[in-house]
Amino acid sequence: MNERPETDARPPEEHGENLEGERSAAIRDSLAVGLATAAYGISFGALAVAAGLDVWQTCFLSLVMFTGGSQFALVGVLASGGVAAGGSAIATAAMLGIRNVVYGMRMKPIVDGADEAHGIWRRVAAAWVTIDESTAVALAQSTDRAARIGFWATGITIFVGWNVTTLAGALIGDALGDTKAWGLDAAAAAAFLGLLWPRLKRFQAGAVAVAAAIVATLATPVLMPGLPVLVAAVVAVVVGWFDLFTRRPAA
Template sequence: MSTASPTAPGPRPTAERRVRTIRRTGLSIGVATGLYGISFGALATASGLDVWQAMVLSAVMFTGGSQFAFIGVVGGGGSALGAALASVLLGIRNTLYGLILAPSLPRGGLRGFARAQLTIDESAALAASGTTTEEKRAGFWAAGVWVYVFWNLFSLVGALAGQFVADPAAWGLDAAAAAAFLALLWPRLRSGEAVAIAVAAALVALVTAPSLPPGLPVLAAAAVAVVAGLLPSRHRPVHGSGPRTGDARGAEEEGPR
């Protein structure tokens, strides 16, 4: 008679359930974010772009804040150069996401190209929620692919509808670009320093808007953040200071910045 105990179930089923949950979350994020593409498509065509131009912009640029910045400057009568610079400044954050996600995601070939295209706020956030490489990859691809699909689908719906909207303000679409920027900014206002930079940038934009061509006030406001980033911060740890290595309580109280 065998006395061997039955084999205990391994951690695999739990890991698989977590991956399935992450993928379902990616789908829900894709639908919710994609619906916002209706505003972009409608604003794009109402600002003077045709349907194909709006869709190429959505498919190739594929970063909401940058897209709204582009059509906001163009629709306001600004130059293409000013629109492009505003878009690039807002898209720089995706490069930082890519650096953070690099150890967990492919770098070369078609998958590497797809990864570069799908590195956005949503895919980076869901990837960061994973605890293993498998979960990080599942979160990145689920959010990135579904947001791309639904964003472009609803952008097309909005672009087609925008051709029949004579006055975007009557539908509240003129406020969509500002709402997009606030949605990007609000979660990052977690410290007094961040709030101070945001207020200073807003004041610079308000002061320069009457005198500068459309698009340039955005660049002037962005310059405030660049200058602030170059200045030493009182919250950054000084070499040799901070909690000692063995002081676990001090490390916990310090927490992430």
């Protein structure tokens, strides 16, 4: 799922007067982002079935895993390596889910709001819908109250929409038959590119993307399917640890 640019935060509004306006702005943002995101559940459903999952397994992933990057990655690795690449598929999906930990830490105080005494189920529900989009919409609001509304409205809109469109996509994929003739393998690559695109604003991210692609390609002939992607993750650890490829302005 795409992360929205953080630059569209509105300027802080006058306090007290615009409560209603804030609320409707948060809901408007949520619906716009939510519906656009939910639409591409269709491509996930179709690709998962093309990778060999059945309709139940596909829907289970959207209901329980419910984080687009990990879902696409899991079915992508299974498509290239089959069940034998299961370990790599799990590791790749899990590593892509690490960013949700960071999102959760940012969303926790917003979800809690003023009173700390929330039930465990509400916490679990909040964690369940903590994804790129719900976090991005929440962070784009100007007050905590609007952020809370944006978080829940976006999360719930996408949860419902994503699961409906996943089922539709899985049924369509099931009916297609020969997926290569329909170009679904190229569609999977384009889907990953769409998830990556909004993250390439900084030079460092671009450098990591290029290096990781080269490493994965070079490793493909020598490693089992699934492993080249994991090896490429080392690029992120090395560049991130030493903070390489940062462009500092010339003094």
